[in-house]
Amino acid sequence: MSVEQNGVSRRTLIKGAALGGIGIAGGATVLSSCGSKASGPMSFGARTVDESPTKQLKGLVAAYEKKSGNKVTYNATESNAFQNNLSQYLQGTPDDAFQWMAGYRMQFFAEQGLLEDISDVWKDLESQYDNSYKIASTGLDGKQYFVPQSWYPWGLHYRKSMVKDLGLDPENIANFDDMIKMFDAMKKKGLVGFAAGDKGGWEAMGTFDIINARLNGYQFHVDLLAGREKWTDQRVIDVFAQWEKLLPYTNKNVLDLEWDGAMQLLLQKKAGSTLMGSWFGQNFKDKSQADYDDLWIVPFPEINPEHGVDTIDAPIDGFCVAANGSNTAVGKDFIKFAGDKEGMQAMLDTGVAMTSANKNQDTSTYDPFQKQQLNVMSQAKYITQFLDRDTRPDFAGPVVGPAIQSWYKNPKDVNKIVDSLQAQWEALPKL
Amino acid sequence: MNSTADNKNTTQVTRRRAFSPKDRLTLGVFIGVPTALHVLLVWIPAVATIGLSFTYWTGIHINDIRWAGFANYHNIFFSTPVFWQALKDNVIWLGWFGLIATPLGILLAYQIDRQIRGHAFFQTAYYIPVVLSLAVTGVIWNFMLRPDGFINGILGKDITNPISFFGDDRWNLYVILVMASWRHIGYIMLLYLAGLKAVDPALREAAALDGATEWETFKRIILPTMRPVNIIVLVITIIESLRAFDIVYIIYGTSGAQVPILGTLVFQNISGEGQSMKGAAYATILFLLSIGPIIAYLRTTFKEDVK
Known part of the structure; x- marks a missing residue:
């Protein structure tokens, strides 16, 4: 008895009474189906x-x-x-x-x-x-x-003041080779060109996504993640080969830093750029408004002219x-x-x-960095989520994450790594 | 004859008197409740886990379970290279604990028992880490050894070129092992110290009178008299090495498989939208590896109780 009395809470009782005594728990559902x-x-x-x-x-x-x-x-x-x-x-x-x-x-x-x-x-x-x-x-x-x-959006983030001091212009780099030249200039100044962290095992997936999409196109990327293409494909090996060109400009302790470590490198002006999602803008803002105003994003540059910069990871x-x-x-x-x-x-x-x-949304209140994010996004024709959101979760976390980490440890092992990726994909249960 | 019969009678009577209805109820509650809880909370889940390891299951709807036979095990043994790496790490862990950490704990216990100068201080100092859970141990050491942590800080290294304690394959497992030993040594020390206190001092005196050296006394007298404690220490070392999980999880998180061990593989597959049945299979493998030492441990404990 008493339980039932408790079940009819004051609120439901009032609402129920209003509609002619529709009772307890089911009340809300009934109400909504009535269109109320x-x-x-x-x-x-x-x-x-x-x-x-x-x-x-x-x-x-x-x-x-x-x-x-x-x-x-x-x-x-x-x-x-x-x-x-x-x-x-x-x-x-x-x-x-x-x-x-x-x-x-x-x-x-x-x-x-x-x-x-x-x-x-x-x-x-x-x-x-x-x-x-x-x-x-x-x-x-x-x-x-x-x-x-x-x-x-996932893109190349940098500090406007830093590139200005270096006389660089990331906004007008035409392609990957120009980006490497830019990194080279940063390296000569003792900076890390392309900061990365992958201790969490997921951060570097964004780099794989973007190089694959730039090099082999959106369609190959989604087909690969859906299992319609093989990881042992030469095109996947090419992605890692392209990625390897970035390693001389990457901090040596990738596996020791999480995403926020890579961000710290940029925040502390020890790195010239990093590839990451723009969510960390808030961390810059928390540090100071000046740091936030200094932050900028551009799309990762073109690698294959056939695909331009048509794809972006935007979870x-x-x-x-x-x-x-x-x-x-x-x-x-x-x-x-x-x-x-x-x-x-x-x-x-x-x-x-x-x-x-x-x-x-009224974007007039957006600050310049937010507007730039919209701009970066609008340049893309295809939007992907992120590797760990675009493929089977039981493949992304337990398999791809450690595979990329082991690639960082020894890039020469790429053939072994892709063989293992494919074997483990095939070994997944058909759920 | 008669008296024996009488004796039997009396014992029976005494026994009956010992278990009055009230006693039976008490005993029933004292044995029954823990047994029921144990079966419910330990054995049923354990058996269910073993059962699950032979199925395909997303871990959500009971009626989605499909029989898989040994497919998960086949998958682990032949298509999951990380399993072998994890097994290797667990074996190294076991070797480290067995050959370095545990003997060190025993050595400390022995020294403290010999009442070396400042033994009370050392005893407390070494025991403090045992009070902390492994998770807390992990957090503390993480603060110390991170790229932007205390050690790199006092060495004046910034995050572009720190000493990579956790990221470098050549030593990160050993860094983790030092962290784990920090606690394990104190634990073993305390166990062993309790055992040493129970050793009859007369034995030592006798050995000294016979002109035995310290090492000979330890090897020939102390160690053999401590046999039950030795077995417990051994079993604990094995179990602690196999069930290791907390520290690695605190340092590397769910997906960071830089130091893969069986414990993290279980968790990685069960959590989120992973393959819970594969996690169950890892857990079963871990169970089979642990059950031997656990049985040995229980048998020794029971023997002690009977004595």
Whole structure:
């Protein structure tokens, strides 16, 4: 008895009474299917505990609470831990809405029935997004499971003041060979030309992605990651050969530094450039506004004229609704708000740097670095997510990551490495 | 005859009296609850893991499980080179602990037991790391040895040319082993010290009177009398080497496979969207490797209790 009385919370009771006594738990779902506004408390799972993104997400949550009147509980988990536990989390009692990634990573969980189909949310959001975002939000069954929040391009980052002092102009380098000449000039000044970190095992995947796309084209790259091409292909070996040309200009301790180590090299003006996703702009901003204003990005230069600079890694982060959540209707309502121009604006208003995925976004408030990110992005015809989001997760992390690390240790082993990559791809169970 | 029968009767009576209904209940609870918990939390998951290692499974829906036979093991042994590397690292780990760390712990215990000057201080100093979990040990050493850490800092090396403690293949495993030994030595020392305290001083005196040297006394007298402790120390060394995980995980994270060991391979495959059944197969291999020493360990412990 008493349990039932507790089950009918004050809030549901009021809402229920308003609609002629529709009761307890099912209430919210029934309400939404009636076309009324979803209501009730919900919880949101953030995939970060860092200060800036937390501020940004709390801004979003506050704006949603204010608009809808629904109470949102904010739960934060450190991103690696969140990722490692996601399948257990989604099978248990997950938050109603949570932060996740587009592409393969989302599709895997959608296939397992752990994500809520949000195709109806997309009907409302469709006009605000380019089709490429919808494709990235779509599961293998053609339904949508994801709402984009932001993206960041992977490109060559450098400090404007440094290249100016050196008399270099990365913005007008025509191709790979010119880039090498630029690195050479940096090296002569005692700088690291091309800073890299790969201790985490994933960072250097971005370098593989871009060299492969520049050298062999978008189609070969996606075919390779989907298993339609072989890793033992001469073209893959060529990618590593091309990459090897960068090693004389790379710091020697690649396997000792994580992504933030490579970033530190640039921040401390010890390196001339680094290839990374622009998300770390916020780290520069946290250091000082002057450092942030000094930061710039250009696309990785052309290698093969046939492909120009037509491809870019631009991972999309965003939100999903958990199928096992206790209030999926409000969860959907929340991510609809998050994907809407209004929700995006609430996040931008927190002052934390972010490039919105929403095409209607007012970009006039963007700072020059953000505008440059848009510019870099617009030069690309094809957008890829990132190696660990574009291929099977059980291949990317456990196989490709260590393979690239062992290549760094001994680039001459390339034939052995690609043989092993192909053998391990073929050994994957057909799930 | 009669008296024997009577004796039997009395013992039976005493026994019956010893297990009154209340006693039985108490005993039932004291044995039953831990047994039930143990079976539920240890054996059922263990058996399920072994079962899973013979299947294909994404780790999500029970009805998606498909029988795979020995396919996962075949895959590990023949198509996953990192497994052999991990096994090699575990063997080196075992060799290091067995030949360097554990003997050092024993040596320290022996010295402290001989009451060398400042023994109380040394005992505390060496024991402190044992209080910390391996994860904390990893965090502390990471602060010290990172490219932008304390050691590189006082050497005046910036992050472009630091000493690469964790990134260089030639020694990173040994750096990790030094970190692990920091704690292991104290642990072994304490175990051994407890054993040494129990050795009858008369034995030592007798040996001294017979003109035995320190080394001879240790080899011929102390070591043999310490046999049960020796076995426990040996087993602990083997188990600690095989189950190593925390330190490597703290330093390299999930995907960083620069020092692959079996423990990290299990985790890497089970976490995220990995291949949980392959992780289960690694866990089973680890289980089979560990079970021998564990059985030996338990048998010694029980023998001690009976004595």
